Amino acid sequence: MTTIPDVARPASADVDGQTGSPAADVSLEADALVHAPGPPPGDSRSKSLVRAAFPPLVLGSALIGLWYLISYVVLDPGRRFLLQPPHRVLEVGFLEWANFSRILEALWNSTQVALIGLGIAISIGLFLATMMSQAKMVERAVFPFAVTLQAIPILAIVPMIGFWFGYGTTARVIVCIIISLFPIIMNTLFGLQSAERGMHDLFTLHRASRLTRLRKLMFPAALPAVFAGLRISAGLSVIGAIVGDFFFGQGEAGIGQLLRRYASQLDGEALLTSVIMSSALGVVVFWTFGWIQKLVIGKWHETEVLG
């Protein structure tokens, strides 16, 4: 049997439109920010890195400029405490260890709450979505409640959660679960249903059991969507931890309590530092899950990692 040399023919490379640009095959390694037509393969990576980093740097500098403008031009010295200039925030919030260590500690407490909440939400979400994918009845039953759960304004039920579960860690974790559950259920369900009909036919033809189909077809097919859901939920669980902490004062104080205290003390520098660090936590969590995603499915899935 001879090897037919059509395999490497460029003419056949575009057939399914899956290898659209010449750079598509290496796009996994290349930063997905420079996605579309991409630089020609010979172009250096550093050049594309500069092209990717330049716009946000310019915008960032402009925003810091605006910040200074408001601090020094818009606000008179008597009201400058409302928005301290960037270097003050840096000096007082970040570089005074007494302040910064307190913020870090609170942040760590909130991170733990967020991770526990997220972990529980993932378990519940994966389980429910799997059940929903296996029986239309379950899907019909659960779906409206999942949507309702999503529609509840979290602030409306926070008092009730405190009322029922106390004002400690349990209540904080529950806020995290409620706020991060929906995207996991929906994305997982969508992913489980995303396997093509032809693939299902293949498994049907060869008499695969329900479990085999789930394990070898539906779960792997769901992974990209599951990760998309995870990244949304991870960010939400951080918000949930902060919101919960903001209202529940018992137990180890997290970043929410700290925000509340700094706000009431009119401590602008520390307040802004806490806000920046909270956002940083959200970004780190989002990135971490993007990184795990790349590790798990990056080899076979065209992952678009932004940020």
Next chain:
Amino acid sequence: MVAAAIGNRSLYSPHGETDLVTTVTMNGALSFDGIGMTFPDGTEALRDISFSIDKGEFITVVGPSGCGKSTLLRIASGLLEPTAGSVEVDRDRLGYVFQDATLLPWRTVRQNVELLAELHGFESNERRRLSTAAIDLVGLQGFENHYPKSLSGGMRMRTSLARTLTLKPPVFLFDEPFGAVDEITREHLNEETQRLFQSEGFAGLFITHSIGEAVFMSTKVLVMSARPGRIIAGFDVPFSYPRQPQLRFDPEFALLSGEVSLALRGTS
């Protein structure tokens, strides 16, 4: 309509037209007997289809799009129950090549090729042996560890072929598998398919709307009418195997293709 088509063809018919009645035998590797298919929405897709395929036969069904060709394969494989008639075939190791390569994107070429053997419970040593042989047969050596996304359309189809070959199916169903690849690749894949047909000795049923493809690979070409699909003409293809690419430039090849084309025009 049938009479008109036959009338046209007889003007320059060097090959005898297959007697449709004699193709209805019930002892082939795959037999359709009076198959009819009407979908719940009232669409009649197939009407009274009867023919059989023996070991050593490669039958291609050509027809206009939407005539129910694929429905016939789904019925043959048991994915769909016909509303009339019956199918006789051993479904234990039925080979089925889909329109798309239907590769699992999270599996490498080798893992994809081993999938069916896995579903049929083969040991890993045996799977390895079967997949190596199948990968050799379709000429994908060296690509075992590639993921589908880095393969060309033609290579994906080869992987799909190899996956089916691991089961050594006595009956091979092809559902327009090369419709999405470019012309050159399609010709290569046609050449390989007829070579596999020769070396593996399966009974083949191939669905396509490409006349060149049909005549090049088959022992017999059946023409299906527009919906409801019926078999309205049949042609024996006299060329011997292995068929060379140059066969496509043979006057006889052109003549036979022309006849099939005429029969096909009569369908719409």
